[in-house]
Every structure is written in structure tokens, then in C-alpha cells.
């Protein structure tokens with residue numbers, strides 16, 4: 001069963017833990033994929049800061065690219081249909097955010113350090129398609145990615161892949177080096193009033209998935225100091241990296257929010273199959 005495999009590599013326990021109602025396997029995959037991407041995007045910020053990676057363009061775009069490529073590294077032995085469906089889930093999260101917006105009061109403004117939700121959707125859809133255009137033409141149909149952009153997506157993907165390979169070569173921990181600094185996981189107890197959070201904590205902790213990802217990062221890169229990955233209740237559906245304290249925070253609320261958005265997925269996918277162009 002794919003979900004069992006996912007549990008070894010990803011954060012599927014985060015999706016399964018939310019008890020509101022039984023989750024459809026597509027919804028579990030959506031929550032898992034986006035929980036992973038959120039964590040890997042923040043790890044992108046962590047690596048940019050800790051390794052002092054040179055960044056051209058917006059750091060938020062670079063963190064999206066690092067997070068996206070992180071999914072490939074995390075699932076490098078598992079590039080099956082389920083994996084590509086996860087890439088679409090990650091792009092579609094931003095389409096859902098785009099569609100939910102009140103056009104009169106957008107949450108992300110033009111001056112923001114993040115790209116607009118619609119742009120993040122198309123950027124990620126382009127990278128997903130560009131990773132294997134011959135096999136993934138269906139991503140064009142599902143996302144409505146216009147030909148004008150799709151034509152260059154393989155080049156875009158290869159450019160990002162090249163950058164990530166360069167980073168891995170230049171900042172890798174040398175084989176045989178003694179264990180250096182580590183990224184360590186810390187769980188904070190969620191408040192009682194946050195429905196589903198306690199169960200979420202129990203399952204995530206029991207799965208050891210976050211520890212596996214932190215271990216992978218610690219073993220791959222020569223980190224300059226000890227860092228923390230904190231799972232906490234933040235009072236908002238958020239995640240961030242604090243470059244002063246060296247702490248990456250992933251909020252329970254963020255994962256629970258993906259659960260909420262997953263319920264809108266069938267409507268979105270119906271639109272895609274019907275060939276409707278995404279609109280807010």
C-alpha cells in the first residue's frame with residue numbers, strides 16, 4: 001500500500017492523525033505532500049542562511065525551488081505515479097489559496113517578498129511538468145499551464161536541478177568526517193483547545209519521520225552550528241525559520257489547515273478535468 005511506504009519517507013501520519021472524519025487517500029496524500037513541502041521550503045531558508053548560499057532573485061522563490069527539489073531527494077527511490085501526484089498536490093495548494101482569495105483584499109500584495117499565490121502555483125506546476133515532460137503532459141491538462149510557459153519548463157527544471165547539485169557538491173559533509181553539528185527535532189505540547197493536535201503530535205512523534213528528515217539534512221550538509229526543528233502550536237497556520245536562533249518552527253495549525261483545504265480538492269480536480277482555466 002502506497003500510504004505505508006509514504007509513512008516511511010514522508011509525513012503521512014500528520015494527515016492521518018486528524019480525526020475530524022475519515023480522509024480519502026487523495027486527501028491524505030495532499031496533506032502529506034504539503035506538510036513535506038512546507039518543511040522543505042523552510043529548510044531551504046535554513047540552508048540559505050546557515051550555508052550562506054548565494055541567492056539571485058527573491059529568497060522566497062529560491063526556498064520554493066529548494067523545497068521542491070527536496071521532494072525529489074526525499075523520494076529519490078520512489079518516482080512513481082503517487083510521487084508525481086504529490087507534485088501536483090503541492091502546486092494545487094497554491095491554486096486553492098489563489099481561488100479562496102477575496103480579490104478586493106488579497107493576503108499577498110504585489111510588494112510582498114513572496115510571489116503571488118497564482119505565480120507560485122504556475123512556478124511549481126512548471127517545475128513539476130519540466131522534471132519529465134515526456135511522461136507528464138497530463139500536468140499541463142490538470143493545471144492549465146499555457147504553452148508559452150510550458151515550452152521552457154524543462155529548461156527551468158534543469159537550471160534548478162543544476163543549482164541544487166552544485167550546492168550539494170560544495171556544501172556536502174565529507175565522507176568519513178566525524179559527526180558534526182546536527183538538526184534536532186523538538187516537540188512542544190499542543191494546547192487542549194486545538195482539535196486534533198494532540199493526536200497529530202502522538203502520531204508524528206511515533207513515526208520518527210521528522211527525525212529521519214533532520215538526520216538526512218545533518219548527514220548531507222556541513223552545518224555550521226546545531227539547529228532545531230520545533231513542532232509547536234503558533235496560534236496561526238504558519239511555519240518559519242528564525243536565522244538568529246537557528247530554529248525552524250512548523251506549526252500544528254499549518255498541518256491542520258492543509259486538512260481543511262484538502263476537502264476542496266475534488267471540486268478543483270473536477271474543474272481541471274472539465275478543462276476550465278484556473279481563476280480566483
Ligand SMILES: [Zn+2]
Pocket residue numbers: 041042045060063
Ligand atoms: Zn519562505
